[in-house]
Amino acid sequence: xxxxxxxxxxxxxxxxxxxxxxxxxxxxxxxxxxxxxxxxxxxxxxxxxxxxxxxxxxxxxxxxxxxxxxxxxxxxxxxxxxxxxxxxxxxxxxxxxxxxxxxxxxxxxxxxxxxxxxxxxxxxxxxxxxxxxxxxxxxxxxxxxxxxxxxxxxxxxxxxxxxxxxxxxxxxxxxxxxxxxxxxxxxxxxxxxxxxxxxxxxxxxxxxxxxxxxxxxxxxxxxxxxxxxxxxxxxxxxxxxx
Amino acid sequence: xxxxxxxxxxxxxxxxxxxxxxxxxxxxxxxxxxxxxxxxxxxxxxxxxxxxxxxxxxxxxxxxxxxxxxxxxxxxxxxxxxxxxxxxxxxxxxxxxxxxxxxxxxxxxxxxxxxxxxxxxxxxxxxxxxxxxxxxxxxxxxxxxxxxxxxxxxxxxxxxxxxxxxxxxxxxxxxxxxxxxxxxxxxxxxxxxxxxxxxxxxxxxxxxxx
Numbered sequence: 001x002x003x004x005x006x007x008x009x010x011x012x013x014x015x016x017x018x019x020x021x022x023x024x025x026x027x028x029x030x031x032x033x034x035x036x037x038x039x040x041x042x043x044x045x046x047x048x049x050x051x052x053x054x055x056x057x058x059x060x061x062x063x064x065x066x067x068x069x070x071x072x073x074x075x076x077x078x079x080x081x082x083x084x085x086x087x088x089x090x091x092x093x094x095x096x097x098x099x100x101x102x103x104x105x106x107x108x109x110x111x112x113x114x115x116x117x118x119x120x121x122x123x124x125x126x127x128x129x130x131x132x133x134x135x136x137x138x139x140x141x142x143x144x145x146x147x148x149x150x151x152x153x154x155x156x157x158x159x160x161x162x163x164x165x166x167x168x169x170x171x172x173x174x175x176x177x178x179x180x181x182x183x184x185x186x187x188x189x190x191x192x193x194x195x196x197x198x199x200x201x202x203x204x205x206x207x208x209x210x211x212x213x214x215x216x217x218x219x220x221x222x223x224x225x226x227x228x229x230x231x232x233x234x235x236x237x238x239x240x241x242x
Numbered sequence: 243x244x245x246x247x248x249x250x251x252x253x254x255x256x257x258x259x260x261x262x263x264x265x266x267x268x269x270x271x272x273x274x275x276x277x278x279x280x281x282x283x284x285x286x287x288x289x290x291x292x293x294x295x296x297x298x299x300x301x302x303x304x305x306x307x308x309x310x311x312x313x314x315x316x317x318x319x320x321x322x323x324x325x326x327x328x329x330x331x332x333x334x335x336x337x338x339x340x341x342x343x344x345x346x347x348x349x350x351x352x353x354x355x356x357x358x359x360x361x362x363x364x365x366x367x368x369x370x371x372x373x374x375x376x377x378x379x380x381x382x383x384x385x386x387x388x389x390x391x392x393x394x395x396x397x398x399x400x401x402x403x404x405x406x407x408x409x410x411x412x413x414x415x416x417x418x419x420x421x422x423x424x425x426x427x428x429x430x431x432x433x434x435x436x437x438x439x440x441x442x443x444x445x446x447x448x449x450x451x452x
Contacts, residue, residue, distance in 0.1 A: 061354050081354040087347050091369040091447040100365050101355040126447040146355060 010037040010060070010150050010182055011072035016207070017052075017059055018067060029055045031209040035201055040180040044193035047203030048239065053186045054084065056208065057152050060184070073150060080148030080181070082156045086135035088127040094138050095123040102145035113141045117171055133164045137171075144175050151176065151183040157192065169196065173220070190235050194228045195220070202238045212238040251405075256424060259390055259401040262318075266325035267379075267386050273326075274333025274382075275375060279367075281334065282341020291334075298331040303389050307396060316397045325389045332385060333378040340374030372444040380437055387429060 017030035029052040037043055045053050058064050060071050061081050073079065088097045098110060114120045117137040127135055136156060143151060156172065157165040173196065176183050187193050193200045194216060202212040214235055218227060281288040281295075298306075307324045314320035344367070352362045368375075394403025402421045409418035 063350055063353065079354065081351075083347070083351070085347070087351050089348065089351075089365060089369070091444075092365060093447075096365075100357065100361055101351075103361075128447065142355070 009039060009072075010184070012036070012056075012060060013069050014056070014059065014066050014071065015069035016067065017055065017064070017069075019055070019064065028207040030059070031204075031207040033203070033208065033210045035210060035213060037182050037184065037199075039182055041199065042176060042183045042185070042197050043199045043201055044197035045184060045186045045201050045203065046188065046190060046193050046235065046239065047208060048205050049188060051203050051206050052208035053203060054154055056203075057081075057154050057184065057186055061152055077149035078146050080143030080146055080151040082136075082139050082143045082151070082153040084154040084156075084158065086127070086132070086139040088135060088138055088142075090127050093124050093126050094119060094130070097127070097138055098142045098145045101142045102147075105145040105147070109147075110145060113144050113175070116175060117141050133160050133168065136160065136168065140168075140172060140175070144179070144181075147179075148181055151181045153183065153185045155186055155188065158188075165192075172196075190232055190239070191228075193235070194231055195223055200231075200235055202235060211241075214238075252420065252424065255401050255405050255421070256428065258398075259394065259403065259425070260428065262322055262325065262390050262394070262401065263383075263386050265322045266329065266390065267383060269322065269326040270329035270333055270382060270386070271375070271379060274330050274378065275337050275371070277330075278334045278337025279341045279371070282338040283344070288338070295331045295334050298327065299335065303328045303392065307389070307393055311397045318398075321393045321398055325386055325393055328389050329382050329386050333382055336374050336378035336381070337371060340371045344370055369444065376437070376441050376444065379440075380433075383432070383437070387425075 012033060012035055014030050014033045016028055016032070018026045018028045021027050033056060035043070045056065047053050055064070059066050060073075061079060062071075088094075089100070092100065095110070095114075098113075099105065111120075114123060117140060119134070119137055119141060122130065122134060122138075127138070130138065140153075140156065143153075153172075157168055160168065169192070175181075185193070185196055187196075190200075198216060200212075200214045200216065201210060202214065203209065204211045212235075214231065216223075216228075216231060218231075277291065281291055306327050310320040310324035310327070314323065348366055348370075352366050357366070390401070391403035391406065394401035395407040398404050402425050405421045406418055409415070409421070
């Protein structure tokens, strides 16, 4: 991982990535994946289940090394990560969970994030007493509190009911747009990808290669079921082709 | 008991014993925690140190005490060192289990959010180890109490253990009880006033059944 380029720009050029398996053998998880995101761009990463989406996100975050290829993050760029599970510190309350990750965040910044995500009343709660939806919001608050240049989200709305997922999606978009954060969202839902992203990146079966990069030019508020149907069909065709 | 207390001898001996307990306990818990974490997190350290831990764990307390007095001399360092060495493997083994059970997912959170070493230690690592440290402290305190008395009996000229030795030689049951009873009271006080509140504090975030 090296740091270069403009702030907020993410360059991914992975040629291959292999990981040791529990059996002792090494298995190739990622193949050739190259893309770049400009400042404030939002991309969704879709692909068959188990294809390596999470692995790619972890490689971008520097949690696993890329053997062949590189990931370029902006110089001194801050990286916010929303894991698939909320991963909060159970022994610290909501506010401490956010502030420990973002010691530089001011009180007013924290207040603003908490109020956008509806967490103001829960600041003193411990994670064990939160519902999954609330815990997810805390994880999102934590990622935003560090003032990220790049935001990585790993299925942030999985296993939430539809209405709650929809509301959280709106809250997330409000934060991303207000702060102009370059974002990469892993999802298995094609609809979610189309509603959220400026671009949809489609990965193949394992080892995952980038097989298509579908731009979505339509303004976000115009993306209703009828209008997105053709794009949806295009993405589904790509997904079923491999 | 009253005569011993009036003369101040009781208090003096009790204080001498408490000081030894405290010193040995702090030494054993400090080294035990550090070595336990290292052994739990690094397989190489575990492989090198494991045999020694097993040896220490099974070596009779008396052997360590006699060796310490013979090699180091009949002094305070040997006394406290011998007690600490008896307790050390116990602390290591317990804390090592804790270090093996550390949550890798929270480690990744700390890494991604570039938390400082201090924050990682204070807010990520220690809270996970706290139940194990508390368990080691509780079982360790009782062990240290018992061994300190033996150490005092064998090679010190003050302390509760020494006085009990005197009582034994004189067959003076009253003197023995005069030391044993205040000793039990102090132990219970430490357990209820220090150990238990500490445990409650570190477990305050857990969901308690009503």
